Amino acid sequence: xxxxxxxxxxxxxxxxxxxxxxxxxxxxxxxxxxxxxxxxxxxxxxxxxxxxxxxxxxxxxxxxxxxxxxxxxxxxxxxxxxxxxxxxxxxxxxxxxxxxxxxxxxxxxxxxxxxxxxxxxxxxxxxxxxxxxxxxxxxxxxxxxxxxxxxxxxxxxxxxxxxxxxxxxxxxxxxxxxxxxxxxxxxxxxxxxxxxxxxxxxxxxxxxxxxxxxxxxxxxxxxxxxxxxxxxxxxxxxxxxxxxxxxxxxxxxxxxxxxxxxxxxxxxxxxxxxxxxxxxxxxxxxxxxxxxxxxxxxxxxxxxxxxxxxxxxxxxxxxxxxxxxxxxxxxxxxxxxxxxxxxxxxxxxxxxxxxxxxxxxxxxxxxxxxxxxxxxxxxxxxxxxxxxxxxxxxxxxxxxxxxxxxxxxxxxxxxxxxxxxxxxxxxxxxxxxxxxxxxxxxxxxxxxxxxxxxxxxxxxx
Ligand SMILES: Cc1cc2nc3c(=O)[nH]c(=O)nc-3n(C[C@H](O)[C@H](O)[C@H](O)COP(=O)(O)OP(=O)(O)OC[C@H]3O[C@@H](n4cnc5c(N)ncnc54)[C@H](O)[C@@H]3O)c2cc1C
Numbered sequence: 001x002x003x004x005x006x007x008x009x010x011x012x013x014x015x016x017x018x019x020x021x022x023x024x025x026x027x028x029x030x031x032x033x034x035x036x037x038x039x040x041x042x043x044x045x046x047x048x049x050x051x052x053x054x055x056x057x058x059x060x061x062x063x064x065x066x067x068x069x070x071x072x073x074x075x076x077x078x079x080x081x082x083x084x085x086x087x088x089x090x091x092x093x094x095x096x097x098x099x100x101x102x103x104x105x106x107x108x109x110x111x112x113x114x115x116x117x118x119x120x121x122x123x124x125x126x127x128x129x130x131x132x133x134x135x136x137x138x139x140x141x142x143x144x145x146x147x148x149x150x151x152x153x154x155x156x157x158x159x160x161x162x163x164x165x166x167x168x169x170x171x172x173x174x175x176x177x178x179x180x181x182x183x184x185x186x187x188x189x190x191x192x193x194x195x196x197x198x199x200x201x202x203x204x205x206x207x208x209x210x211x212x213x214x215x216x217x218x219x220x221x222x223x224x225x226x227x228x229x230x231x232x233x234x235x236x237x238x239x240x241x242x243x244x245x246x247x248x249x250x251x252x253x254x255x256x257x258x259x260x261x262x263x264x265x266x267x268x269x270x271x272x273x274x275x276x277x278x279x280x281x282x283x284x285x286x287x288x289x290x291x292x293x294x295x296x297x298x299x300x301x302x303x304x305x306x307x308x309x310x311x312x313x314x315x316x317x318x319x320x321x322x323x324x325x326x327x328x329x330x331x332x333x334x335x336x337x338x339x340x341x342x343x344x345x346x347x348x349x350x351x352x353x354x355x356x357x358x359x360x361x362x363x364x365x366x367x368x369x370x371x372x373x374x375x376x377x378x379x380x381x382x383x384x385x386x387x388x389x390x391x392x393x394x395x396x397x398x399x400x401x402x403x404x405x406x407x408x409x410x411x412x413x414x415x416x417x418x419x420x421x422x423x424x425x426x427x428x429x430x431x432x433x434x435x436x437x438x439x440x441x442x443x444x445x446x447x448x449x450x451x452x453x454x455x456x457x458x459x460x461x
Contacts, residue, residue, distance in 0.1 A: 008097040059199075099121065141275070201242060235368040338400075341377075349449070396449075
């Protein structure tokens with residue numbers, strides 16, 4: 001009887017273009033396993049919104065595996081312990097998995113390979129993180145040259161088809177997903193999620209097909225929160241239900257600005273992984289000197305800062321575009337990219353609150369919460385990253401709202417303002433038409449800007 005092969009799944013929940021499945025299937029019967037690992041030391045626990053997604057994504061994968069008369073084994077615990085136990089139970093000696101860049105996954109990979117044969121493959125990104133280097137042989141720190149190098153290297157993408165899977169003679173026991181309590185209860189805050197999303201590879205491919213069909217206007221449309229102008233594939237990509245190479249492949253041969261800009265966005269995702277491979281603590285440490293000393297107001301010691309942070313989280317800052325974004329995030333676990341930038345900048349600059357508080361809130365509330373992308377974007381907005389906007393470049397939320405025509409978006413997410421027309425809806429305070437149930441601004445734009453610049457000057461001094 002051929003020896004069974006374990007496929008260790010993490011955020012690579014698909015069958016096609018998934019080298020761990022392809023290679024394992026060529027070597028013997030396959031045992032796919034997903035381990036809910038909240039126990040490995042320094043493991044970053046998955047946020048609540050991601051858990052909602054995970055539940056549905058695993059259900060979808062179970063269905064996909066059932067087409068092959070295969071199963072998904074669920075286990076909970078430290079990855080290395082669980083895999084070693086599973087190998088003992090089944091006689092398997094080899095574990096196949098895709099290489100991850102998150103520091104906790106890298107340490108789990110080391111722990112597994114100390115006990116079993118672990119075969120790691122690339123498949124989460126367009127190119128293996130770390131494979132692109134500058135002329136001097138060092139990893140890239142700046143996005144644009146990284147993107148140019150990636151575009152040059154990625155010419156023609158071959159995809160792996162879904163493999164044929166055979167089953168082991170006996171299936172090992174599996175946990176019941178219901179016992180994992182991944183879904184919220186009392187209160188069920190995820191009702192909006194179910195309306196907005198269908199997790200799983202099938203839905204991801206449908207979304208890709210519909211979106212890639214008409215990428216012409218993407219360059220302009222992606223900036224406008226009031227329309228459905230972006231792919232909304234980020235959670236599918238994060239959980240690996242679709243591979244970035246499948247997306248690249250779908251747009252290959254398409255010319256023009258739309259497809260080009262879309263591929264550049266995919267390059268940002270690779271770039272973020274490339275940074276986290278170089279700087280594993282990128283989600284926890286500012287990478288420009290002088291940012292951690294005295295610049296921020298600390299919500300742990302400053303009551304007003306704590307109240308401001310809460311108002312930001314709840315979408316009650318008095319800035320309609322920020323509040324619309326934060327309420328969209330709470331309602332469906334996702335926020336438009338332009339609005340993410342505005343809301344993040346507002347927290348860090350107008351409210352002078354350390355970017356890590358925002359990063360943590362996004363981590364818990366986004367269905368696409370992704371350690372490399374989240375860290376890279378927060379550091380970019382804050383001016384603390386290795387390739388960042390300057391701190392002193394402060395976004396004006398009210399004019400951004402007008403510029404990117406966010407009126408309809410605001411009316412959708414901030415019902416108190418749904419009766420206001422443009423231009424009042426962008427800035428009800430200055431037009432004296434703020435409805436009573438809509439909060440006053442936490443701080444005026446000019447005042448916030450000056451406070452931020454002064455704090456920056458003081459911290460530098
Ligand atoms: C403060 C902040 C935090 C963010 N946190 C995350 C996060 O946790 N997870 C996440 O996936 N994205 C994050 N982003 C990036 C971006 O907002 C989302 O990827 C995008 O909004 C997803 O929507 P979409 O799939 O419709 O994007 P599209 O415009 O359709 O882009 C296609 C894909 O490209 C990738 N992409 C696009 N923009 C970026 C970017 N700036 N950085 C990295 N990848 C990008 C995503 O995988 C996205 O699905 C963050 C941005 C900001 C400003």
